[in-house]
Amino acid sequence: MWGIHLNRESEIPLKRQLYQSLSERIMAGILKAGESLPSTRALAQELNVSRNTVNEAYDMLVTEGYAETRQGAATRIAGGLVLDKRPQSKAQRLETPPIPSFLADFRTGQPDLRQFPRYAWQRLSHQALGEMPVDLLGYTGPQGLPRLRREIAAWLMRSKGLVVKPEDIFITAGATQALHLIADLLYDNGKEILVEDPCNIEMIQTFIGKGYAVKPVPVDEYGLQTDGLAAKYGSPVYVTPSHQFPLGAILPAARRAALIRFARHNGSFVIEDDYDSEFRYVGEPASPLYAMDPDRVIYIGTFSKVLFPALRIGYVILPRELQSAWSRLRTYTDVQNPPFEQAVLAQFLHTRKFDRHIVKMSKLYRERRQVLLDSLQAGFGEKLRTWGDAAGLHLAVEFPGQTFDEHFRQEARRNRIRVTPVEYHCVRKGRHNSKLLFGYGHLEPDQIREGILLLKAFLHENGK
Amino acid sequence: MWGIHLNRESEIPLKRQLYQSLSERIMAGILKAGESLPSTRALAQELNVSRNTVNEAYDMLVTEGYAETRQGAATRIAGGLVLDKRPQSKAQRLETPPIPSFLADFRTGQPDLRQFPRYAWQRLSHQALGEMPVDLLGYTGPQGLPRLRREIAAWLMRSKGLVVKPEDIFITAGATQALHLIADLLYDNGKEILVEDPCNIEMIQTFIGKGYAVKPVPVDEYGLQTDGLAAKYGSPVYVTPSHQFPLGAILPAARRAALIRFARHNGSFVIEDDYDSEFRYVGEPASPLYAMDPDRVIYIGTFSKVLFPALRIGYVILPRELQSAWSRLRTYTDVQNPPFEQAVLAQFLHTRKFDRHIVKMSKLYRERRQVLLDSLQAGFGEKLRTWGDAAGLHLAVEFPGQTFDEHFRQEARRNRIRVTPVEYHCVRKGRHNSKLLFGYGHLEPDQIREGILLLKAFLHENGK
Structure with a gap:
């Protein structure tokens, strides 16, 4: 009947197949508004299925408004349903280009992923999952697990001498997300950003995508040239003072001081991206710029380089005046990080496996x-x-x-x-x-x- | 000397404490530009530390540009370093309000988190971590694990009769992030969004935050009233046709058809949020609107309600014309989901534990x-x-x-x-x-x- 063919091998139940066949024919105008559907007995016989299957398919049609039923009367096709069937767009589907194998x-x-202590991580993960309070499966707020924030604060203290309260640390889904949220957060400050030139061109795409004007500040062998810093009032500055990306300088203290003076004078926030300073091969890691002025510097830390990129955990240390707006923004962006990796990472830090x-x-x-x-x-x-x-x-x-x-x-x-x-x-x-x-x-x-x-x-x- | 006091109990190494004490005094102008630092021997004796400690602290000062050294000459303080020490802002730190305990x-x-099969999940998780190819610890692209996308496609087929290719599915960090990305993606289409009224007011905050004008369309007992649909060309429509939030209607087929006709005519995308249709207590889950026109409907699915909110995995099924732009946007938003939960969820679906x-x-x-x-x-x-x-x-x-x-x-x-x-x-x-x-x-x-x-x-x- 109407060319309906049911596939008994399919994973789709027969009742849903029948419902789909009928609804398609209604939308195509083959079954017309006001027409009665055949009796369940007749259709069941025709298609060699149980009456119950037909009944359930009819119920679905009625529930979803394809058909109407009134006490004692036949089930009739509803009106207003005809919709041109359009062939699905031939538009190019996203083709992921094959990654060439490089010689x-x-x-x-890119850190060396083969060196990552997977077994230790797996063990901590199993433990964390087992011990996790049931509350943590629900929404727990945008700032991140308190335990992880405490461990990060302790680690910043012992590794970089940085004194920071866990309350000022906000967990993110990596450094890229941190920049994305900052771009949204500071969107109304003139839509201009000062960047080192060269800088990590991938990282500033989030600013470009939002329509920020990108104002390049030249970099020399010592890092950002702070002499001619000028910008619209409030424009943020994105820098990598501990290890300039890509040229590698540690920004000298005099330029750091000049940058902070500029930020204070210009009402700007300095965005400090500390993407890989953990690995320094002569002497100690450079000190974060953040320490010079916790009210003007947003510090971005990441675990992608030390552990592995797919972990997707980073953090920001935020000036207090930005914290409420950040929490609101994160809530409506993607709510929070999942709790598992956070719990495992906290334990990894706590046990000094990280160090x-x-x-x-x-x-x-x-x-x-x-x-x-x-x-x-x-x-x-x-x-x-x-x-x-x-x-x-x-x-x-x-x-x-x-x-x-x-x-x-x-x-x-x-x-x-x-x-x-x-x-x-x-x-x-x-x-x-x-x-x-x-x-x-x-x-x-x-x-x-x-x-x-x-x-x-x-x-x-x-x-x- | 200069009131420097080193704390031998601290986790901060002595050399870093000394470096910090000296750099603070340089920035405060107590040690002035051009002055010589004392010999390492003298300072070591004064502070009762090894000469090596002083040497290393001096190295840090030189590396970071607080001091300069020339062959055979004493180490001297660099210029341009004085920076007012400002007391840290007294601005209100974010205080997380205590969650009241409700009677x-x-x-x-909110699903019942106590019922979540944690032990099974923990076991699959342990297994997934052990079996995960090392590549997955690196960046693997914005679309999500192919295996998970295949399992979601299979599940949509067997549970809702929806035929969708894994290539059209994009994993997200939950439904909220899906909406956030859509708001960025469609930002140039007039900055206006049509919403059901009432709708989930939390979910539309991401549009409001980006400056979209919100145009409410009344909802009655059947769902969105499609009669008077009107909008600027290209404005998207955000709907919950399978179970209207919050009033609960299943949008009737005639209104679905009217909505699709409107979207086609108006160059609009329909954003279908299928937030909890898995739980239907009489009859089958309603069919997704997406099936009516895969070129005009963006389907949002989530696992927050079926499994647990903190999982932070959702997905979108995207019209092909949006796929390239989406991938680029996701890359510069937060790169990708972490792989672990994706792998576990794929296995949870594959073994039908999910069903x-x-x-x-x-x-x-x-x-x-x-x-x-x-x-x-x-x-x-x-x-x-x-x-x-x-x-x-x-x-x-x-x-x-x-x-x-x-x-x-x-x-x-x-x-x-x-x-x-x-x-x-x-x-x-x-x-x-x-x-x-x-x-x-x-x-x-x-x-x-x-x-x-x-x-x-x-x-x-x-x-x-």
């Missing part, structure tokens, strides 16, 4: 950095100059006289070499085009050595 | 709904009328002749009774002020009975 992969910001992991990884990364430096020296000798402090997971290298642009980047990719020109991270192009970035944290020494050889051959082929 | 807590949208949990909870919630109906009947008899379909976790009840406003809500809270007037969720006030919402999913039968008795007494005292 040399110097991407930045030990940093010590272990620092040793490993320091060795890899040295392998990279040696390989570059062997491959290019005097023809290069390295930039920045001995820290983090990547190195900026200048090849005087060379030019590395987007074309070069793409061409290298086609040759299965991933290496990022500093130019890629520049807002104003043309000032850093002789520099390349080498991420090394995730690479074994042999991968580094072979990668540099491949790069050298590639450069040679391209007349560089 | 009767009819809040909406069984829904069956179990439906039975429980149906019983509690009946207890609520019986208690209301016993307490108020003919003086009330219930609204909506037998579904979900709450019930809308009309008390003809009564008025329940914000003052009533607050007064009830002070009496430790949490019950929400429909008025609270109204955009235009005054049209639904005789109705109250009773969340019952999270309450034991005795809590429901006692709660209604308490409410009755409270109403009586207040002359209602």
